[in-house]
Amino acid sequence: MPAPKTKVKVALCQLLTTDNKDKNILTAQQAIREAAGNGAEMVVLPEMWNCPYSNESFPTFAEDIEGDSSQSAAAMAEAAKQHGITLVAGSIPEKHAGRLYNTCLVYNKQGQRLARFRKMHLFDIDIPGKISFKESDTLTAGENISVVDTEAGRLGLGICYDIRFPELAMIYARQGVQLILYPGAFNMTTGPAHWELLTKARAVDNQLFVGVCSPARNLEASYHAWGHSMLVGPFGQILTSAEHEPGIIYADLDYEEVEERRKGMPLAAQKRYDLYELADKTASGK
Numbered sequence: 001m002p003a004p005k006t007k008v009k010v011a012l013c014q015l016l017t018t019d020n021k022d023k024n025i026l027t028a029q030q031a032i033r034e035a036a037g038n039g040a041e042m043v044v045l046p047e048m049w050n051c052p053y054s055n056e057s058f059p060t061f062a063e064d065i066e067g068d069s070s071q072s073a074a075a076m077a078e079a080a081k082q083h084g085i086t087l088v089a090g091s092i093p094e095k096h097a098g099r100l101y102n103t104c105l106v107y108n109k110q111g112q113r114l115a116r117f118r119k120m121h122l123f124d125i126d127i128p129g130k131i132s133f134k135e136s137d138t139l140t141a142g143e144n145i146s147v148v149d150t151e152a153g154r155l156g157l158g159i160c161y162d163i164r165f166p167e168l169a170m171i172y173a174r175q176g177v178q179l180i181l182y183p184g185a186f187n188m189t190t191g192p193a194h195w196e197l198l199t200k201a202r203a204v205d206n207q208l209f210v211g212v213c214s215p216a217r218n219l220e221a222s223y224h225a226w227g228h229s230m231l232v233g234p235f236g237q238i239l240t241s242a243e244h245e246p247g248i249i250y251a252d253l254d255y256e257e258v259e260e261r262r263k264g265m266p267l268a269a270q271k272r273y274d275l276y277e278l279a280d281k282t283a284s285g286k
């Protein structure tokens, strides 16, 4: 692999997801083409971009992605190759050995799969009168973290609810990750309260770039996504952000800023690991 670039143009595609998988795949293909045509070297898709975000839909939309023979995975491998980009293909419901996972796949510009990350913390919440969702009714949690070396930088992956667990981001930072990407679909209760706050917090805590990529809000769906995809820099600054409509947002990242910020404020060296600890007990998965 050529040396990773220090300056990278990233596109986040905030896609409108429907209950028609073929249409969703076409929408993703068109967005990737547009983003690559506008010079993006890395393109990111939302959580569950091929499927409505619901426990009813996960089992029926799920695909076995082994060997990249699934419709969605094959389309994404092809799109990455055709447009010569690094593709962080959001997430799709994955069927594997009798279980379902919420899975993010990453491809290089040759269309080869570099990573498979399964959502590690399942979204099981009950806020009375507001929102109740239990992913564990249909999904199984992943067991592996995923550090991915790409031509567009060293990435760490998480999916949506994973952003609420700072330990995962801290482990990525310790492993030299420059950009953590969380395809995610917050909702109309937690979105306004926490989406931007958590994105900035993970970036500032760890002095790295963080991107969150949501589906657009579909008021015909049972789950109304917050939208507001955004990219935040290592000093907590918003580099680009969307509202709730479909669209593509872009940012030029300069990874040298990570080093610069850490030089000015050397948090990693100032940790008191003599008084507390952070342990990575996972095996990185591909």
Ligand SMILES: NC(=O)CC(=O)C(=O)O
Binding pocket: 122, 123, 159, 160, 161, 162, 164, 185, 186, 187, 190, 191
């Ligand atoms: N949908 C999620 O996984 C997470 C979410 O909406 C939240 O944390 O809030």
